[in-house]
Amino acid sequence: MKQAGENSNSLKMVFRNRPENEKIVRTTAAVFASVLDPTLEEISDFKTAVSEAVTNAIIHAYPKTGGDIEAYFKREDKKITVLITDYGIGIKDVGKSMQPLYSTLHTQERSGMGFTFMEAFADEVKVKSVPGKGTIVKLIKIIGKGEECGENL
Numbered sequence: 001m002k003q004a005g006e007n008s009n010s011l012k013m014v015f016r017n018r019p020e021n022e023k024i025v026r027t028t029a030a031v032f033a034s035v036l037d038p039t040l041e042e043i044s045d046f047k048t049a050v051s052e053a054v055t056n057a058i059i060h061a062y063p064k065t066g067g068d069i070e071a072y073f074k075r076e077d078k079k080i081t082v083l084i085t086d087y088g089i090g091i092k093d094v095g096k097s098m099q100p101l102y103s104t105l106h107t108q109e110r111s112g113m114g115f116t117f118m119e120a121f122a123d124e125v126k127v128k129s130v131p132g133k134g135t136i137v138k139l140i141k142i143i144g145k146g147e148e149c150g151e152n153l
């Protein structure tokens, strides 16, 4: 069997939809990316995007029951792919839910900006959701783009 090369790695976590798990996954995301020597801005952006996706799964996926959420991290060279998967209620209209300020939870804490932040802070965001079955949010972050463009000179 082909072994994973030095320039790749992967990690999978399964966790309960408890608020305290957001910090654990966010911190893990930072450690996972740290091998690429990211700038403070890159690491902060990456953590924010992961945090929004994880928070959504914790808060929205299982409104009546508890449930498990999966976080999968994969690195290939400078590209990090993150999949946040839940098996909860799903999203009826993904396009609408990704619009700025759209939220189905009208509490003071929610501003409907989670997907907007993910799109601003990750290089790619894709959402696949089936009502009644669950949601997968895929985030891609490239670390070290600035160096390639000579921005850090």
Ligand SMILES: Nc1ncnc2c1ncn2[C@@H]1O[C@H](COP(=O)(O)OP(=O)(O)OP(=O)(O)O)[C@@H](O)[C@H]1O
Pocket: 052, 056, 057, 060, 061, 086, 088, 089, 090, 091, 097, 098, 102, 103, 104, 105, 109, 110, 111, 112, 113, 114, 115, 116, 135
């Ligand atoms: N994993 C999920 N399962 C079910 N519904 C979701 C999920 N993620 C997002 N949603 C739906 O998409 C809407 C928009 O999400 P978004 O993160 O943009 O805003 P929010 O979570 O409501 O508020 P904020 O992120 O600003 O606190 C949510 O209000 C919710 O209805």
Ligand SMILES: [Mg+2]
Pocket: 052, 055, 056, 113, 114, 115
């Ligand atoms: Mg949100």
